[in-house]
Amino acid sequence: MRKTNWLQQILTQISLLVIGLYVMVPIWGAIRLAFDGSLKSRPVEFRLFPKELSLKPFLSVLDRPYQSVDFVDLLKNSLIVSLGAALIALVLGASLAYAFARYRFPGRKPALFVLLFAAMLPPVAFMTPLYIVLSMVQLRTTLLGLTLVYVTFALPFCIWNMRAGFQSVAKELEEAAFLDGANSLQTFWFVSLPLSLPSITIAGLIAFLMGYSEFAMGWLFVSNAETVTLAMSIYAMVQSGNAQPWSILASMFIIMSIPIVIVFAVLQNTLLDRMLFVSQKK
Amino acid sequence: MATITVPIKRKFNFKKSFLPYLYLLPAFIVLGVITFYPLIYQVIISFTDFQTKDLLLGLNSPKLNQIGLQNYIDIITGGLPVQNFDFFRVLTYNVWWALTNVMVHVPAGVLIAVLMNVKGVWFKKFYRAIYVLPVVIPPIVVATIWRNIFDEQYGAMNQAISFISQIFGNVDPVKIRWLFEYKPPIPWLLPNGPLPLAYYAMMIANFWLGWPFMVLVATGALQSIPKELYEAASIDGASRSFQFWNITVPLIRPAMIPAAVYGFTMSFNLFNFVFFMTGGGPARSTEILVTFAYDLVRNLRLYGAAGAFSVIIFFVALTIFLITNRITKATESYTES
Numbered sequence: 001m002r003k004t005n006w007l008q009q010i011l012t013q014i015s016l017l018v019i020g021l022y023v024m025v026p027i028w029g030a031i032r033l034a035f036d037g038s039l040k041s042r043p044v045e046f047r048l049f050p051k052e053l054s055l056k057p058f059l060s061v062l063d064r065p066y067q068s069v070d071f072v073d074l075l076k077n078s079l080i081v082s083l084g085a086a087l088i089a090l091v092l093g094a095s096l097a098y099a100f101a102r103y104r105f106p107g108r109k110p111a112l113f114v115l116l117f118a119a120m121l122p123p124v125a126f127m128t129p130l131y132i133v134l135s136m137v138q139l140r141t142t143l144l145g146l147t148l149v150y151v152t153f154a155l156p157f158c159i160w161n162m163r164a165g166f167q168s169v170a171k172e173l174e175e176a177a178f179l180d181g182a183n184s185l186q187t188f189w190f191v192s193l194p195l196s197l198p199s200i201t202i203a204g205l206i207a208f209l210m211g212y213s214e215f216a217m218g219w220l221f222v223s224n225a226e227t228v229t230l231a232m233s234i235y236a237m238v239q240s241g242n243a244q245p246w247s248i249l250a251s252m253f254i255i256m257s258i259p260i261v262i263v264f265a266v267l268q269n270t271l272l273d274r275m276l277f278v279s280q281k282k
Numbered sequence: 283m284a285t286i287t288v289p290i291k292r293k294f295n296f297k298k299s300f301l302p303y304l305y306l307l308p309a310f311i312v313l314g315v316i317t318f319y320p321l322i323y324q325v326i327i328s329f330t331d332f333q334t335k336d337l338l339l340g341l342n343s344p345k346l347n348q349i350g351l352q353n354y355i356d357i358i359t360g361g362l363p364v365q366n367f368d369f370f371r372v373l374t375y376n377v378w379w380a381l382t383n384v385m386v387h388v389p390a391g392v393l394i395a396v397l398m399n400v401k402g403v404w405f406k407k408f409y410r411a412i413y414v415l416p417v418v419i420p421p422i423v424v425a426t427i428w429r430n431i432f433d434e435q436y437g438a439m440n441q442a443i444s445f446i447s448q449i450f451g452n453v454d455p456v457k458i459r460w461l462f463e464y465k466p467p468i469p470w471l472l473p474n475g476p477l478p479l480a481y482y483a484m485m486i487a488n489f490w491l492g493w494p495f496m497v498l499v500a501t502g503a504l505q506s507i508p509k510e511l512y513e514a515a516s517i518d519g520a521s522r523s524f525q526f527w528n529i530t531v532p533l534i535r536p537a538m539i540p541a542a543v544y545g546f547t548m549s550f551n552l553f554n555f556v557f558f559m560t561g562g563g564p565a566r567s568t569e570i571l572v573t574f575a576y577d578l579v580r581n582l583r584l585y586g587a588a589g590a591f592s593v594i595i596f597f598v599a600l601t602i603f604l605i606t607n608r609i610t611k612a613t614e615s616y617t618e619s
Binding site: 008009012013015016019020022023024025026027029030088091092093095096098099103105108111113115116117118119120121122124125126127128129130131132133135148149151152155157159160164168184198199202209212213214215216220231234235238246249253256257260261264265 | 299301302303305306308309310312313315316317318319320321323324327332337394397398400402403404405409411412413414415416417418419420421422423424426427428430431438490494498502506537540544547551553554557558571572575576579580585588589591592595596599600602603607
């Protein structure tokens with residue numbers, strides 16, 4: 001695109017830096033709390049840096065964060081539920097989004113209407129019936145039940161995003177594949193899917209995050225400690241107020257966020273590469 | 283030129299016309315079980331006085347009383363045994379909250395994406411990595427951190443304001459009760475419901491949460507714009523602002539409008555964040571529909587009323603959807619729009 005001159009470069013740098021600082025404010029707040037070993041309960045003074053640098057909060061989180069449940073179990077539950085939900089939502093959503101993006105069929109418009117409308121409905125509005133339905137099929141207190149609930153959280157966004165992705169794939173490429181003798185499944189798998197990979201990845205990531213940070217439905221359904229997730233334990237810690245030092249809470253935040261930040265940092269590069277690749281090829 | 287219509291023999295291809303439905307089926311089954319069935323269930327519950335004792339058996343519960351529209355009447359006229367609840371105030375606030383959020387997030391996102399998309403900006407990858415953090419960090423974490431920032435005594439916000447006011451000769455430390463002060467600072471802004479300071483605090487916090495997503499969407503859209511368009515435009519002598527309004531804006535609009543609608547929906551139903559930051563307080567003035575629905579179930583245990591409330595939410599969502607659908611023409615395919 002366009003080259004920049006010096007003045008523009010400096011102005012851009014300043015504004016980007018200010019925005020970056022704004023982004024870092026709360027994150028830094030959590031980091032400094034997490035490494036502060038001097039906290040007894042809630043923070044009673046404002047500081048830029050920890051008063052007493054220590055790893056104690058992290059160690060106590062990794063030892064026993066929530067009541068009697070191991071950290072590893074919490075993490076495992078969180079990953080099962082959110083990865084499962086993201087995967088199911090991606091598979092279901094991809095087939096559905098592809099159908100809407102590529103095919104014309106009777107009932108297409110009403111179906112799309114119903115579907116996009118379902119995306120508007122907050123899952124919290126379905127708490128009571130979901131509770132009863134999942135109880136009836138004996139899934140309520142299991143991780144599978146929770147996974148299914150999070151699929152509904154994530155599915156609408158996945159459909160929206162992937163439909164846009166499939167639409168952005170040039171139809172000519174698919175037609176070319178058809179002409180070369182590929183059947184519709186092959187076209188989908190070898191042409192449409194790789195080319196819309198960025199939007200699929202983003203959909204999967206957001207879907208994962210929704211399950212990873214959901215706690216309200218979780219607490220409503222779960223009755224035993226074995227199916228508590230990380231987000232739910234954070235909620236429990238916040239609800240318990242100032243009984244624990246906030247540094248434990250903060251280090252829990254950090255531990256919870258780091259895996260996703262890393263995953264995203266890795267994905268982001270491939271994501272952008274892929275996008276650039278596509279645009280060069282066009 | 284005259285066109286000659288050749289009668290094409292149309293063979294009904296069963297496999298081909300059946301295929302799209304096959305693609306749709308799995309998702310519709312799952313949605314049916316987890317969304318549409320509960321919705322119908324919720325409608326039935328809303329006409330009863332469903333209570334905790336009925337949870338075990340659901341609709342088969344023996345002592346379930348049909349009470350007609352009583353739940354709906356209670357909600358709309360404020361007859362629920364709940365303090366400080368006015369349905370229309372909550373609704374107005376909810377719409378206002380979502381609208382103002384999106385109106386800030388989308389332009390900010392586009393602007394920052396455009397800033398970063400200029401070729402030759404230094405540390406682009408570094409900024410991108412930082413800017414994406416708010417999308418990536420679980421919102422439950424963010425809300426708690428922000429609540430702490432707006433803490434009356436120890437929060438970073440009051441400390442920062444105190445520091446600045448000290449430069450201007452003010453000695454007293456500033457103690458703004460961000461999340462608990464009920465009195466609206468700008469009373470005329472939303473006549474139907476007062477906007478307390480907590481609203482502004484939440485706007486600041488939710489801005490942090492919302493704009494990076496818009497940057498992601500806008501960056502993706504910007505990168506799909508062919509560079510030749512800009513080259514051609516600059517050869518023709520078009521100014522940068524002309525290029526922005528006539529190339530960038532029209533070409534990213536197909537991506538940004540659905541994103542804006544999605545952002546609106548997210549803000550409208552922003553349960554986790556509102557719940558953690560203010561819990562709807564002070565005096566339910568920052569309560570949105572979903573947090574109240576949760577309160578009805580979890581704390582007040584008025585399941586029947588919660589059912590009615592959900593049905594009302596359904597209609598509110600339908601209205602909003604019809605409006606946004608008009609804007610995005612989302613149900614139309616890309617060749618038509």
